[in-house]
Amino acid sequence: MDDGKETPHIHASIITIGDELLIGQVVDTNSAWMARELNKTGIWLRRRVSIGDIKSEIQQALGEESRHADIILITGGLGPTADDITKPVLCEYFGGTMVMNEEALENVRQIFSKFDRPLLERNIQQAEVPDNCVVLQNKRGTAPGMWFEKEGKVYVSMPGVPHEMKGMMLDDVIPRLQKYFRFPHIDHRTLITFGIGESFLAETIKEWEAALPVHLKLAYLPNYGMVRLRITGIDSDADRLQRELNEQFETLKKQVSEWLITDKDLPLAEVVGNHLLKNKKTVATAESCTGGYIAHLITSIPGSSGWYKGTIVSYANEIKENVLGVNDQTLRSVGAVSEDTVKQMVKGVLDRLNTDYAVATSGIMGPDGGTAEKPVGTVWVAAGSRNAIKAKQFFFRYDRERNIEMTAYQALNLLRIMVIEEQRD
Amino acid sequence: MDDGKETPHIHASIITIGDELLIGQVVDTNSAWMARELNKTGIWLRRRVSIGDIKSEIQQALGEESRHADIILITGGLGPTADDITKPVLCEYFGGTMVMNEEALENVRQIFSKFDRPLLERNIQQAEVPDNCVVLQNKRGTAPGMWFEKEGKVYVSMPGVPHEMKGMMLDDVIPRLQKYFRFPHIDHRTLITFGIGESFLAETIKEWEAALPVHLKLAYLPNYGMVRLRITGIDSDADRLQRELNEQFETLKKQVSEWLITDKDLPLAEVVGNHLLKNKKTVATAESCTGGYIAHLITSIPGSSGWYKGTIVSYANEIKENVLGVNDQTLRSVGAVSEDTVKQMVKGVLDRLNTDYAVATSGIMGPDGGTAEKPVGTVWVAAGSRNAIKAKQFFFRYDRERNIEMTAYQALNLLRIMVIEEQRD
Numbered sequence: 074m075d076d077g078k079e080t081p082h083i084h085a086s087i088i089t090i091g092d093e094l095l096i097g098q099v100v101d102t103n104s105a106w107m108a109r110e111l112n113k114t115g116i117w118l119r120r121r122v123s124i125g126d127i128k129s130e131i132q133q134a135l136g137e138e139s140r141h142a143d144i145i146l147i148t149g150g151l152g153p154t155a156d157d158i159t160k161p162v163l164c165e166y167f168g169g170t171m172v173m174n175e176e177a178l179e180n181v182r183q184i185f186s187k188f189d190r191p192l193l194e195r196n197i198q199q200a201e202v203p204d205n206c207v208v209l210q211n212k213r214g215t216a217p218g219m220w221f222e223k224e225g226k227v228y229v230s231m232p233g234v235p236h237e238m239k240g241m242m243l244d245d246v247i248p249r250l251q252k253y254f255r256f257p258h259i260d261h262r263t264l265i266t267f268g269i270g271e272s273f274l275a276e277t278i279k280e281w282e283a284a285l286p287v288h289l290k291l292a293y294l295p296n297y298g299m300v301r302l303r304i305t306g307i308d309s310d311a312d313r314l315q316r317e318l319n320e321q322f323e324t325l326k327k328q329v330s331e332w333l334i335t336d337k338d339l340p341l342a343e344v345v346g347n348h349l350l351k352n353k354k355t356v357a358t359a360e361s362c363t364g365g366y367i368a369h370l371i372t373s374i375p376g377s378s379g380w381y382k383g384t385i386v387s388y389a390n391e392i393k394e395n396v397l398g399v400n401d402q403t404l405r406s407v408g409a410v411s412e413d414t415v416k417q418m419v420k421g422v423l424d425r426l427n428t429d430y431a432v433a434t435s436g437i438m439g440p441d442g443g444t445a446e447k448p449v450g451t452v453w454v455a456a457g458s459r460n461a462i463k464a465k466q467f468f469f470r471y472d473r474e475r476n477i478e479m480t481a482y483q484a485l486n487l488l489r490i491m492v493i494e495e496q497r498d
Numbered sequence: 499m500d501d502g503k504e505t506p507h508i509h510a511s512i513i514t515i516g517d518e519l520l521i522g523q524v525v526d527t528n529s530a531w532m533a534r535e536l537n538k539t540g541i542w543l544r545r546r547v548s549i550g551d552i553k554s555e556i557q558q559a560l561g562e563e564s565r566h567a568d569i570i571l572i573t574g575g576l577g578p579t580a581d582d583i584t585k586p587v588l589c590e591y592f593g594g595t596m597v598m599n600e601e602a603l604e605n606v607r608q609i610f611s612k613f614d615r616p617l618l619e620r621n622i623q624q625a626e627v628p629d630n631c632v633v634l635q636n637k638r639g640t641a642p643g644m645w646f647e648k649e650g651k652v653y654v655s656m657p658g659v660p661h662e663m664k665g666m667m668l669d670d671v672i673p674r675l676q677k678y679f680r681f682p683h684i685d686h687r688t689l690i691t692f693g694i695g696e697s698f699l700a701e702t703i704k705e706w707e708a709a710l711p712v713h714l715k716l717a718y719l720p721n722y723g724m725v726r727l728r729i730t731g732i733d734s735d736a737d738r739l740q741r742e743l744n745e746q747f748e749t750l751k752k753q754v755s756e757w758l759i760t761d762k763d764l765p766l767a768e769v770v771g772n773h774l775l776k777n778k779k780t781v782a783t784a785e786s787c788t789g790g791y792i793a794h795l796i797t798s799i800p801g802s803s804g805w806y807k808g809t810i811v812s813y814a815n816e817i818k819e820n821v822l823g824v825n826d827q828t829l830r831s832v833g834a835v836s837e838d839t840v841k842q843m844v845k846g847v848l849d850r851l852n853t854d855y856a857v858a859t860s861g862i863m864g865p866d867g868g869t870a871e872k873p874v875g876t877v878w879v880a881a882g883s884r885n886a887i888k889a890k891q892f893f894f895r896y897d898r899e900r901n902i903e904m905t906a907y908q909a910l911n912l913l914r915i916m917v918i919e920e921q922r923d
Binding site: 094095106121124154261282294338367382384387395426439470472 | 537544621792801
């Protein structure tokens with residue numbers, strides 16, 4: 074397996090197995106993560122397929138995907154219950170026989186003794202594997218992974234539990250694939266714009282885009298008022314690819330400089346955090362309608378405790394008054410969803426949590442709570458410091474979930490603008 | 499189209515088109531939503547396939563999926579930029595010619611005038627459609643949908659923007675499918691358990707599961723310490739299906755009653771909320787390590803303002819002291835991640851936000867911040883009322899994201915237990 078074949082374009086396909094994916098009871102986040110990791114390695118993901126726990130469907134999918142791809146990554150269906158049939162189906166498909174794997178069995182035993190749970194026959198069976206695969210031990214759970222080879226193609230079966238799959242991919246699967254194949258170089262450059270539509274952006278860079286060489290590809294990824302622009306390049310020569318990507322990326326950055334918020338593929342909250350960190354400033358949030366979502370976006374970023382102190386989610390008006398110090402006269406005259414209220418919320422949280430900056434939101438997210446004067450989707454956001462506070466009104470027309478998200482991103486962007494403006498002064 | 503064919507098992511396939519799905523820059527949440535809606539209608543989703551913006555791949559996928567399914571739902575690739583090629587590819591595939599659709603053009607004009615943006619040639623082109631499809635007008639964006647029929651199969655192309663796709667599915671696509679086909683009845687019963695492993699659960703209900711009739715299927719969906727058990731039935735007779743599902747579901751509920759937290763498919767936060775609502779009680783949260791994620795889970799639920807007042811996210815210790823009133827002696831002696839601290843956080847937030855119940859979290863989520871004594875994954879949660887506060891320690895071994903999620907669910911479950919216990923008294 075060490076003599077690596079010369080294979081300039083390696084394609085992969087992901088098969089996720091599980092009825093729960095087909096009735097929409099879970100969102101498939103595994104595939105996106107796997108796609109990112111494959112991509113970094115230089116493997117071009119060609120297709121992602123989700124199918125149910127049905128023998129004929131699994132067999133058919135294995136056949137079809139092997140015509141599309143060199144590497145077939147399979148997740149799911151390895152659990153201990155009756156609906157988990159991936160392992161016996163793979164065993165039969167590749168013409169093997171089930172045997173007990175002692176190392177996997179020892180692993181199952183250890184996990185059950187650690188959690189002090191009785192070891193059942195069905196758990197012991199999890200350590201059985203086909204005799205014609207390389208067993209990938211699972212350091213995070215009971216179901217081992219399996220690596221099959223057939224006619225120059227590689228098939229890898231992994232558990233569907235996200236952290237078990239991720240660990241197995243990074244520890245075992247990627248390193249093994251790197252030994253088995255020789256990959257071309259794939260790389261990306263990503264920038265993010267805020268406040269310009271996809272079409273207008275496309276018009277702005279039309280000539281540059283048309284002149285891009287064929288092995289560089291541009292993608293527009295609009296979301297939450299932002300557009301991410303990503304150049305992807307593929308080349309057998311890593312240095313040449315880097316040079317070319319850098320050159321094209323510099324030109325692109327100049328053309329969109331007016332709307333550019335970062336030339337890295339970062340979450341907006343991290344972009345804001347980096348501005349704050351650079352200036353050793355801190356921020357806190359006062360959230361009403363976003364209900365902690367801004368705090369969650371911020372605290373999902375490792376190291377955010379270096380610039381973020383906390384939030385007060387004032388879902389009830391009495392919290393706005395008693396904890397944030399919003400004037401009850403304001404609440405009674407212009408209401409909670411108003412410019413005055415969000416500005417007072419900013420002041421209140423600056424004071425209560427003692428930070429340099431603060432951001433506040435108040436709005437009607439739906440589906441209920443709208444009035445003729447303030448329909449569902451009416452939102453006020455404010456951001457600022459002790460020097461200046463700015464507020465902005467929005468009218469969103471989405472569902473509750475997206476209204477919350479849109480408000481959070483607009484609030485973070487307003488904060489970003491305020492931080493940059495004060496740095497300039 | 500009104501004479502509905504007699505088709506007992508209608509299968510659907512979803513094709514999502516877009517390079518961004520294959521490099522993992524976005525998570526596909528559309529497919530899960532579509533799957534749920536199809537399922538409610540009695541359409542059995544058989545496969546979900548994601549492919550890139552590449553002509554040959556789209557053509558191949560159309561051919562393959564039409565062999566698997568009667569209905570092929572396509573999303574993505576309808577935008578105004580050069581990488582969006584779905585429309586011309588479909589036009590050619592079905593042998594049509596592009597023509598201007600006046601109603602779609604008027605819609606594009608209105609949207610651009612509303613947002614006061616210049617109308618570009620590429621936006622006008624969005625109103626062009628193949629002449630051999632039924633045009634599905636887009637009330638939420640510029641790209642119209644397209645409905646093709648070929649050899650008894652239906653192909654529907656929709657925009658990839660979630661709220662545009664959702665609106666089009668509910669307004670147009672589902673009603674049209676219901677006219678075109680006659681569906682069998684599909685229905686589900688779902689319950690959720692907490693605190694029992696998947697294997698042990700399977701062992702507990704082994705005999706009942708083995709005796710299930712073939713047209714009823716059981717699935718185990720474990721996540722965040724919970725296991726959802728779902729029975730799915732398919733039958734041409736709706737009444738018979740309901741009776742049978744109800745009967746089997748009652749038996750199942752009895753067998754797992756010890757761990758049962760709800761017999762509906764609800765988020766845990768909503769289960770807790772329903773207990774509070776029933777007793778007209780309120781809750782607030784004090785979050786350190788979960789950083790607003792519990793608040794976000796709660797406020798994502800419409801109507802949560804009826805029982806939820808807010809959160810104080812005390813990411814910095816000074817907030818724990820100054821806002822929540824945690825003793826600085828406690829913080830210095832046993833630290834922020836301790837039983838004393840989370841109990842004091844509960845007391846502080848009960849007092850500050852004036853609620854009947856409160857829940858608090860403090861822990862080390864990683865990747866940094868761990869010590870020999872308190873490694874990454876060490877978590878304390880507490881929940882209670884003015885009568886009693888209980889705290890519980892956990893050691894999670896996951897990544898930052900999952901550690902946050904696991905903590906949030908354990909905290910909500912502890913709160914659930916405390917609320918139920920006090921109701922019993």
